[in-house]
Amino acid sequence: MSLQVLLIEDDRELRATLCQALRIEGYAVQTAASLAEAQALLKHGGGFDLLLLDLGLPDGEGSELLRELRREQNTPVLVISAREQDGQKISLLDDGADDYLVKPFSVRELLARMRVALRHRGVHTRPALTRYEQQGLVVDLEAHQVSLNGQPAHLTPTEFKLLARLVRSAGKVVTHRTLLSDVWGPEYTEHTHYLRLYMGQLRAKLEQDPADPQRLLTEPGVGYRLDGA
Structure with missing residues (x-):
C-alpha cells in the first residue's frame, strides 16, 4: 500500500508540480494550502507517513x-522554504523537523531526503521505477507516455x-487489494471486478493475444504482475 504524504504548500504551481512527482514515485498525496486546512486533515484525514x-x-x-505535531506524534516532517537564515533552520530542527530544504530544490533531492527521513523511522523505501522498456512496450511515467512497437x-x-502501479513493481506480484487501494482508493479493496475489467482493457491494447497475455500476467488468487524479464 502506498505511503501517505501530506503536502502543505500555498504556492499552487509548486504544489501541483510536487504532487505529480510524488504520485509518480508511488506516494499517496493529500494537499493543504493553509494552516487551517492542514490542521483539519491531520485531525480528520487519517494517519500520514510523512x-x-x-x-x-x-x-x-x-x-x-x-x-x-511534535506534542502528539513523531511523524517525519521535512520543511520546504525559501528562507535561508541559519538561525531559523537550527530552531526548526531543534523543534523536531527532520530536514530543511531551501527553495528552489530538485525533486530528486527532495525524494532522496524523504527516503532518509522514512528510513530513520524504520521505513525502508527505494527509488521507484518510472520507465519500463520490454519487447516493444515503453512506459515513461514522468512523461506520461506509453508506446507499443513505436x-x-x-x-x-x-x-x-x-499500468503505472504495475510498472513501479515490475517483475513482482502486486496483490488485488494493493492495486485496488492504490489505483481506486482504500474503500475499493473488495471491488475485484474493477481489476478484471481494466486489466482486460489493458491487455486488449498492449498484448498481441489478450487471451494469452505475455506481459500483464495473472497470479491466480493473488494479483497481477508486469513481466520484468
Whole structure:
C-alpha cells in the first residue's frame, strides 16, 4: 500500500508540480494550502507517513504546526522554504523537523531526503521505477507516455494509473487489494471486478493475444504482475 504524504504548500504551481512527482514515485498525496486546512486533515484525514511543510502560509506559520505535531506524534516532517537564515533552520530542527530544504530544490533531492527521513523511522523505501522498456512496450511515467512497437498507445486515466502501479513493481506480484487501494482508493479493496475489467482493457491494447497475455500476467488468487524479464 502506498505511503501517505501530506503536502502543505500555498504556492499552487509548486504544489501541483510536487504532487505529480510524488504520485509518480508511488506516494499517496493529500494537499493543504493553509494552516487551517492542514490542521483539519491531520485531525480528520487519517494517519500520514510523512509531512512536507512550507513555512509562510496565508493564515499562519508552518512552525506552529510543527510544534503542535511534535506534542502528539513523531511523524517525519521535512520543511520546504525559501528562507535561508541559519538561525531559523537550527530552531526548526531543534523543534523536531527532520530536514530543511531551501527553495528552489530538485525533486530528486527532495525524494532522496524523504527516503532518509522514512528510513530513520524504520521505513525502508527505494527509488521507484518510472520507465519500463520490454519487447516493444515503453512506459515513461514522468512523461506520461506509453508506446507499443513505436506507436502511441492511448490509455484512459484509470488504465494508465493501473499500468503505472504495475510498472513501479515490475517483475513482482502486486496483490488485488494493493492495486485496488492504490489505483481506486482504500474503500475499493473488495471491488475485484474493477481489476478484471481494466486489466482486460489493458491487455486488449498492449498484448498481441489478450487471451494469452505475455506481459500483464495473472497470479491466480493473488494479483497481477508486469513481466520484468
